[in-house]
Amino acid sequence: MTLASESLPSIGAVLLRPFYRRSPVEVARDLLGKVLVHGKTSGTIVETEAYLGEGDLAAHAARGITGRTRVLFGPPGHAYVYFIYGMYECLNLVAEPEGKAGCVLIRALEPVAGVDLMRRRRPTARKAEDLANGPGKLTLAMAITRNQNGADVTRGSLTVHEPVVRQPVEIAVTRRIGITQSADLPLRFLIRGNRYVSRGTAQLT
DNA sequence: GGTAGGATGGGCT
DNA sequence: GCCCATCCTACCC
Numbered sequence: 405m406t407l408a409s410e411s412l413p414s415i416g417a418v419l420l421r422p423f424y425r426r427s428p429v430e431v432a433r434d435l436l437g438k439v440l441v442h443g444k445t446s447g448t449i450v451e452t453e454a455y456l457g458e459g460d461l462a463a464h465a466a467r468g469i470t471g472r473t474r475v476l477f478g479p480p481g482h483a484y485v486y487f488i489y490g491m492y493e494c495l496n497l498v499a500e501p502e503g504k505a506g507c508v509l510i511r512a513l514e515p516v517a518g519v520d521l522m523r524r525r526r527p528t529a530r531k532a533e534d535l536a537n538g539p540g541k542l543t544l545a546m547a548i549t550r551n552q553n554g555a556d557v558t559r560g561s562l563t564v565h566e567p568v569v570r571q572p573v574e575i576a577v578t579r580r581i582g583i584t585q586s587a588d589l590p591l592r593f594l595i596r597g598n599r600y601v602s603r604g605t606a607q608l609t
Numbered sequence: 610g611g612t613a614g615g616a617t618g619g620g621c622t
Numbered sequence: 623g624c625c626c627a628t629c630c631t632a633c634c635c
Contacts, residue, residue, distance in 0.1 A: 453627070462627070464620095472620065489628050490617030496627085509627060528630070540628045582627050603629090 414517075415439060415446070416566030421558050424480035424499050428454035428506040431499040432593050435508060437573050439565045442546045445521055447513030447536055448567065451594040451601045453580045455496070457505035461585035465505030475554045476505045483562060485543070485553040492540030495548050497557060497564070511581070511592070512537045514600035515545070522546070538602045573598075578605075 419438065424431055432454040439446050455463040457476075464486065465476045475484045476498060484496040484507050500506035513536035515522055522535045522545040529535045529545075536542035543549070552562050574596040579588055581602065594601045 455627075464627080467621080470621080486627085487619060489626065490619070492628050494627060511627085538628070580627070584626095 413568055415441065416568055416570075418558060419481075419564045419566070421479070421481040424497060424558075425501050426480075426499060428456055428499045428508050429591065431497070432508040432591070433575060435497070435510070435564070436575060436593055436595050437567055437570070439516060439567050440510065440513060440546070440563075441517075441565060442548055442552075442562045443518070445518030445546045446516045447542065447546070448516055448600075449510060449512075449564075450514050450598045451510075451512035451592070451605070453509040453511055453593070454499075454591040455507050455509060456591075457500070459586075460589070462580065462583040462587065463505070463507075465507075473505070476507055478502060478554075481556060481558045483548075483552045483555045483557055485548060485550050487550060488540070493543045493549055494539040495543055495552075509539060510542060511539050512594070512600055512602045513542045513545070514598065533599050537600050 432452040435449050435452050438449050440449055457465050460466055464473050469477050479502040480498050482498045484498055485493055487493055495510045496507040498507050515535050526535050526545050536545045555562050557563055576594050576596040577590045578592045580592045
């Protein structure tokens with residue numbers, strides 16, 4: 405080991421609340437290339453979707469404040485984790501100022517740290533590309549559950565960071581996946597050419 | 610390479 | 623009672 409590698413930071417600065425206090429579209433775009441950290445696992449965010457408040461019928465927040473959607477109307481920079489299809493959980497990060505709904509769904513990660521742990525949590529994944537290339541897969545790989553719903557992601561065990569080495573990425577924009585309402589809006593963002601994007605999109609290079 | 614169908618349970622009308 | 627911001631398996635090119 406060299407002195408240089410020892411002094412290299414393992415992770416960049418944590419993203420603070422003003423980063424999230426913006427429109428979901430801006431936050432979704434800017435989250436690409438950032439690093440999600442939970443416990444011993446981390447991964448680079450390579451695919452996101454923006455969900456708006458009023459007018460976006462695909463968004464949970466479209467039907468107003470309920471027990472489930474309350475966190476979406478709360479302060480930005482918190483996790484919104486919901487249970488879907490009786491089996492899976494999806495991670496969102498709350499955007500917009502407090503009182504206005506909006507969030508970003510994290511759809512795919514390129515694993516960085518704790519890959520062995522992720523493999524144990526995702527025994528059906530045959531390749532590294534399959535560990536976290538979907539919203540339900542990445543929560544399994546990183547052990548993110550509804551226990552993290554409402555958690556402050558600017559501090560604590562679940563956080564998002566600047567990458568150690570910031571590299572320019574080309575961003576592709578498409579319609580969102582797996583929805584029927586408001587399906588034509590260009591609200592999905594992904595790193596063009598990245599092999600860890602969700603199923604059926606890797607060819608979009 | 611591709612896709613049809615089933616698993617499975619909470620949220621909301 | 624219906625609807626899901628999904629994933630996996632089986633099966634078919």
